[in-house]
Amino acid sequence: MTAESLSAPYTVEFPFERTVGPKIGTFLGGLRDARLYGVRTERGVxxxxxxxxxxxxxxxxxxxxxxxxxxxxxxxxxPSRPGDPLPHDFAWALIAIDGTIGALFHAVDVGGEFARMSTGMRVCARWRQDRIGGMRDIECFEVVP
Amino acid sequence: MRDTAVVSYAQSPCLAANRRDDMADILLPVIRAAVDAVGIERDEIDFYASGSHDFFEGRTFAYIESLDAVGAWPPISESHVEMDAAWAFAEAWSWLQLGQGDIALVYGIGRGSLPQDLDQVMPAQLDPYFLAPLRPHRDAVAGLQACAAIDAGLTSEQHMAEIVSRCLASATENPYAQTSGQVSVHDLLAAPYVSSPLRKHDVSPPGDAAAVVVLAAGDAARRLTARPAWVRAVDHRMDTHYPGMRDLTSSGSTRIAAGRAADLAGFAAADVEVAELHTEYSHQEPLLAMALGLNGAEINPSGGPLAGRPATATGLVRIGEAARQILDGRAGRTLAHATNGPALQHNLVCLLEGAA
Known part of the structure; x- marks a missing residue:
């Protein structure tokens, strides 16, 4: 008989509070107010x-x-998991916000219909009602009506 | 530059889950095999360097357990990186370049199977403000890269399945592979997506194993083996972290590392016969081959990571496999590549050569 390795349940957390600096701080504060900010560089925003x-x-x-x-x-x-932004299957996407270079990582909701997703599709942010100044203040992006 | 070579390599079979052995249990026979192959005693080893990660073990300073397999009394000179052991190899190689000793032993140990849910663990490697709070699925960032690579015409789902089929067939010759076999592209393409356009087979299977490389400098290397695998260059470079701020379809850091390595070695990736690439995902093979500038090299004859990805040992296995091609007299020049971070963020290139 050989013993099995011990194992135990756990929760991965980032249980720290820290100042995030003037740029990320302003961005996260903007999310709380349902506003999206970018930052200027020589190449673009x-x-x-x-x-x-x-x-x-x-x-x-x-x-x-x-x-x-x-x-x-x-x-x-x-596939949607417990705690995900949406209760049905969805896409994680890189979204080039209009007027910027680079892209933002977030979820896109197409009602669980895979066939409605495509590169180049136009989306807009759907805001959460109760916002705290974090990335999840944007519930997800959805198809521009 | 001081002549430094891989003189010995050993690994344990890659298992989908090893619930019987702890780190030291897995590592001890592998260290013995690597050391016995060159007939040295432990006290001849001047430096130890290792790579592992607490997040897989779920404990702080978990790697201390692995030192039971090293034997740390009388006191040894030792270092550890919290990442793939290919970077421990880079440290040991640099240490030997400084001339502080002649023989170094590098090991990688990891149990990718230990976390109950890798979807909880893998976001911990992402930045804590923009990415980690969204808790992306473990393969999501790679899925974005695969989508971009297909849109850019660099690969296709068919091509990715062909790569997997070839690697699994090659792995039938590798007794340490976690998975292998003759599988048809048609059957692979019938499987569902796990994170589109990635199917299960496109994702290298996480597992549990240890790998050990013995490095020696100059005359020590010539004394220990008939055909040392001389390490002509090691270089590593890093892209920016956020996946939306870099071109996911061209690995700039790999290209720079390959260029710097070629300057150091006097030969380039285009000149090697065999390349062992740390392809965590099938679509990364064409990206890496392009960034490195490979020219007809055989890629991953061991089967590569798509046949087994032991946590924090997979990059070191690439170096060991590339060295073994030379130690066994099958190739004259080889390349090893290792990666760390999401979607090929950080890349290491190592060029090896047989002739003294």
Whole structure:
């Protein structure tokens, strides 16, 4: 007889509070107010905002308000799990917010219909009612009506 | 640059889940095999470097357990990286370059099967503000990369299935592979998506195994083996983390690392006969082959990660397999690639050569 390794249930957490700095902080605060911000660089506006331009290493500039519509540049269809943004199957997608370079990672809701997803489709943010200043203040993106 | 070579390599069979052995149990016979192959005693080893990750074990400083298989008395010189052991190899190689010793032992150990739910564990490698709070599925970021690669015309679901079929067939010759067999592309394409366009077979199967490489410098290497696998270059580079801020279809960090490695080695990826690539996903093979500039090299004759991905050992296995091609006299020049982070964020390139 050989003993089996011991195992126990666990929950993975990030149980810390920290200041996120003026750029990410303003962005997350904007989400709480149902507003989307990007940050200026020499190349264009980045959303989500980073403190430094990953291409050049230069410090990024002022935050600018954005529209909440964009274009899906890439996507992957996944089954819904407990705790996911949607109760039915959905896509995780990279969404190029209008007027920005780069893309934002978030969920896209097409009512659980795989065939409605496509690269290049137009989407807009659906806001959660109770917002706390986090990425989940955007419930998901949905097809532009 | 100081001549430094892989003189020995060993690994344990990659198992989908090893619930019988702890880290030390898995590692001890592998260390013995690697050390015995070159006939050295433990006290001849000047430096140990290892790679593993607490998040798989679910405990802090979990790797300390693996030191039971090393023997840390009398005190040894030792280091650990919290990532794939290919980076422990990079550290040991640099340490030997500094001339502080002649022989180093590198090991990777991981049990990818231990977490109850990898969907809980894998988001922990993502940034805590923009990505981790959304808790993406474990293969979602790679799914976005595969979608982008297909849209860019670099691969297709058919092509990805052909890669998997070839790798699983190659793995039938590898006694350490976790999975292998003759499978038809048609059958593979009949499977459902796990994170479209990825099917289960497109995702390298996580598992449990250990790998050990012995490195030696100069005359020590020549004394220990007839045909050392000389490490002519190691370089690693990192892309920015956020997947929406980089071109997922061209691995810029791999391209830079390959260029720097070629400068150091005096030969390039285009000159190697065999390349062992850390393909966590099937669609990454064409991306990497392009970024490296491979030119007709045989890719992953061991079956590669698509036939078994032991946590934090898979990159070191690539180096070991690429070295074994030279140690066994089957190839003159080989390449090993290792990756860390989501969707090929961080990439290492190692060039090896047989001639002294």
């Amino acid at each position: 980045l959303c989500p905002p980073l403190e430094f331009d990953p291409r050049t290493g230069a410090e990024t500039g002022a935050l600018v308000p954005l529209v909440t519509t964009g274009t899906v540049t890439s996507w992957t269809w996944v």
